[in-house]
Amino acid sequence: MSTTRIECSDRVVGAILASWRYDISGISPEMRRDYESHFAECARCSARQNFHRSVDVTLAVLTSLAALFFLFALAVLKHIRPLEHMAFNVFALDREDTYHMLISAGVAGLIFSLIALALVLMATPAPSYLGGLAAERARIIEERLPEALKSLRSR
Numbered sequence: 001m002s003t004t005r006i007e008c009s010d011r012v013v014g015a016i017l018a019s020w021r022y023d024i025s026g027i028s029p030e031m032r033r034d035y036e037s038h039f040a041e042c043a044r045c046s047a048r049q050n051f052h053r054s055v056d057v058t059l060a061v062l063t064s065l066a067a068l069f070f071l072f073a074l075a076v077l078k079h080i081r082p083l084e085h086m087a088f089n090v091f092a093l094d095r096e097d098t099y100h101m102l103i104s105a106g107v108a109g110l111i112f113s114l115i116a117l118a119l120v121l122m123a124t125p126a127p128s129y130l131g132g133l134a135a136e137r138a139r140i141i142e143e144r145l146p147e148a149l150k151s152l153r154s155r
Ligand SMILES: [Zn+2]
Pocket: 008, 009, 010, 013, 014, 038, 042, 043, 044, 045, 046
């Protein structure tokens, strides 16, 4: 038996989880318990769950970066006039046409990347996953707080 291919310990549950992209955040807590115990015992499914969640987060980060990039490009177009001079002198482009073309491209890119981000956030459990990570962080920080601070907070 090869070590690179780990078999799922329960194929029926594994197939259901695969069809959900290993996302169980949308189902009721009672139903979730069975799937959570499967993730705990099945190395294959928990590895795939981690993989899919990191894909979701990567997509969310990339689409946000794209939106920021286009926002930045629009800000540059609006505020940095000297850049224009270079473009117009070097490439001998028509001033108004080029400016409008660049602005439209920037606006189109911004809208497109915002739509893509919205789709990613709706179609994947990235928001709840990131929320969970943040809650986990907060809990760890809370535990590390000195006793004196803790007693202040609980008052
Ligand atoms: Zn499994």
